[in-house]
Amino acid sequence: MEQYIIKGGSPLVGEVEIGGAKNAALGILAASVMTTEPVIIENLPDVRDTAVLIQAMESIGTVVERLDRHTVRVNAANISDFTIDDGYIKKIRASYYMLGSLLGRFKTAEVALPGGCNIGSRPIDQHLKGFRALGAKVEVSRGMISAKSENLSGSHIYMDVVTVGATINIMLAATLATGKTIIENAAKEPHVVDVANFLNSMGASIKGAGTDVIRIKGVERLHGTTYSIIPDQIEAGTFMFAAAITKGDVMIKNVIPKHLESISAKLIEIGCEIEEFDDCLRVAAPRRLSNTHVKTLPYPGFPTDMQPQIATTLALSEGTSIVTESIFENRFKYVGELQRMGANIKVEGNTAIIEGVDSFTGASISAPDLRAGAALVLAALVADGISVIDDIKYIERGYEDFPEKLTALGAFIEKVETERDIQKFKLKVG
Ligand code: EPZ
Numbered sequence: 001m002e003q004y005i006i007k008g009g010s011p012l013v014g015e016v017e018i019g020g021a022k023n024a025a026l027g028i029l030a031a032s033v034m035t036t037e038p039v040i041i042e043n044l045p046d047v048r049d050t051a052v053l054i055q056a057m058e059s060i061g062t063v064v065e066r067l068d069r070h071t072v073r074v075n076a077a078n079i080s081d082f083t084i085d086d087g088y089i090k091k092i093r094a095s096y097y098m099l100g101s102l103l104g105r106f107k108t109a110e111v112a113l114p115g116g117c118n119i120g121s122r123p124i125d126q127h128l129k130g131f132r133a134l135g136a137k138v139e140v141s142r143g144m145i146s147a148k149s150e151n152l153s154g155s156h157i158y159m160d161v162v163t164v165g166a167t168i169n170i171m172l173a174a175t176l177a178t179g180k181t182i183i184e185n186a187a188k189e190p191h192v193v194d195v196a197n198f199l200n201s202m203g204a205s206i207k208g209a210g211t212d213v214i215r216i217k218g219v220e221r222l223h224g225t226t227y228s229i230i231p232d233q234i235e236a237g238t239f240m241f242a243a244a245i246t247k248g249d250v251m252i253k254n255v256i257p258k259h260l261e262s263i264s265a266k267l268i269e270i271g272c273e274i275e276e277f278d279d280c281l282r283v284a285a286p287r288r289l290s291n292t293h294v295k296t297l298p299y300p301g302f303p304t305d306m307q308p309q310i311a312t313t314l315a316l317s318e319g320t321s322i323v324t325e326s327i328f329e330n331r332f333k334y335v336g337e338l339q340r341m342g343a344n345i346k347v348e349g350n351t352a353i354i355e356g357v358d359s360f361t362g363a364s365i366s367a368p369d370l371r372a373g374a375a376l377v378l379a380a381l382v383a384d385g386i387s388v389i390d391d392i393k394y395i396e397r398g399y400e401d402f403p404e405k406l407t408a409l410g411a412f413i414e415k416v417e418t419e420r421d422i423q424k425f426k427l428k429v430g
Contacts, residue, residue, distance in 0.1 A: 004392050004403060005422055007412035007429040008362055008383035012248035014409045018236045018255050019045040020070065020229035022398045024191035027168045028198045028229060029053050030097030033062055033076035034105045034176065035202055037224030042071045044229060048397040049092045056088035056095045086112040086143065092397070093117060096124065096165070100172030103136060103147045110146040118369040120328035126163050130170030133157045134177050154179030154218055162187050162298040167214070168195050175204045177218040186214045189299040190259045194230045201225040233259040234305045235399060238374050240264070241309040242406070243283040244272050245316065245378050250409060253280040262302045266294055266310060270317055291319030291356060296327050308334050308375030314354045315343040316382065321354040334372035337365040341383055362387040367394045374399060381411055386426065
């Protein structure tokens with residue numbers, strides 16, 4: 001089984017290039033099947049989640065040609081099937097965006113019901129509420145969601161919770177509905193805006209994305225486009241915290257600083273130096289960091305996808321910190337792994353009370369989910385000694401070339417498969 005092996009103790013120094021946003025790419029890939037004309041998508045991250053969604057698209061007749069590692073040409077002229085089966089949904093939940101795009105274009109779609117996952121139950125009631133408001137008949141049976149409608153008509157939809165997925169899914173279907181749709185209490189994440197901008201580049205009429213009221217005027221059809229995906233806010237934030245926790249000095253390139261404001265604010269609060277430029281920013285941590293309190297919130301609040309990374313950093317900061325997870329009900333599963341490295345964290349409900357310790361020791365640990373896995377890599381980068389991380393398939397869902405990018409910054413990390421690989425690494429790093 002593939003693992004990461006890491007020898008801690010080297011401050012990260014140098015430059016890293018951030019890739020395209022995974023969570024924008026998934027909505028944009030799904031939206032690309034809403035036209036019969038070719039669509040070129042650039043700055044596509046080469047990660048497991050996008051690869052699986054492309055397979056799901058191909059399974060119903062979409063032709064996806066890879067022009068280079070980060071560019072695809074999508075041709076959905078000959079889609080012959082409207083059912084995305086269990087296999088794909090089990091691998092990535094965001095396959096459910098195909099519900100919105102197929103319902104929008106073909107007025108019919110069937111997608112396997114996504115289960116919960118490692119961070120929570122993750123219901124999809126708001127997605128279904130939106131499709132029904134647009135006039136679709138939605139049924140859930142035999143583990144499948146089917147949505148059908150003679151013709152979708154615009155509606156005024158009030159979201160009961162701020163939800164990225166439902167906001168994007170409803171926006172997809174409403175784009176080709178008849179008449180106007182208003183989504184109130186919409187999610188404002190950068191990737192919601194990127195999907196809206198992509199759809200508008202195809203001829204959609206969407207206004208207000210990035211605010212909590214999105215107005216969509218249905219159009220007859222969408223045309224082809226060439227579009228470049230925004231940089232990944234969470235990959236950037238992960239490297240910002242990697243620089244902080246290792247007391248390094250890293251220039252993080254190809255970012256939109258505006259998208260990182262809540263992350264930069266917290267890093268400054270705990271003692272980091274941040275320098276912002278047009279499309280990059282520098283993070284330096286010259287001394288031991290101090291404590292803070294943080295609560296995860298919908299954008300522009302501190303992102304839940306950065307919660308494991310800040311908690312891990314605070315576990316080595318001076319003093320007591322409190323981290324409150326307000327979005328998902330089960331997103332502290334990594335704390336047990338950190339405790340095995342010497343962290344002093346107590347989880348009570350959706351709050352972690354963190355007493356900063358002086359150091360971690362290396363250990364054998366497992367990644368419980370994507371962002372927690374990335375946080376455990378950060379912990380291993382600064383731990384005394386060697387750590388081995390299992391279940392790295394979670395991490396590879398959302399981070400392209402993670403070991404290579406860290407190695408280029410001075411980290412000692414390798415992907416290994418056998419005991420022999422581990423011994424060779426240990427000999428090499430001494
Ligand atoms: C997206 O998940 C992201 N995934 C998640 O990133 C991210 O953590 C999350 O947004 C929040 O920012 C993708 O974009 C592919 P939500 P999503 O719907 O859309 C509740 C990562 O690491 N809810 O915004 O599933 C839900 O239970 C992943 O890249 C309902 O109650 O998240 C949660 O408490 C992990 N009913 C809250 O809303 C619904 O119908 C926010 O969920 C939908 C959601």
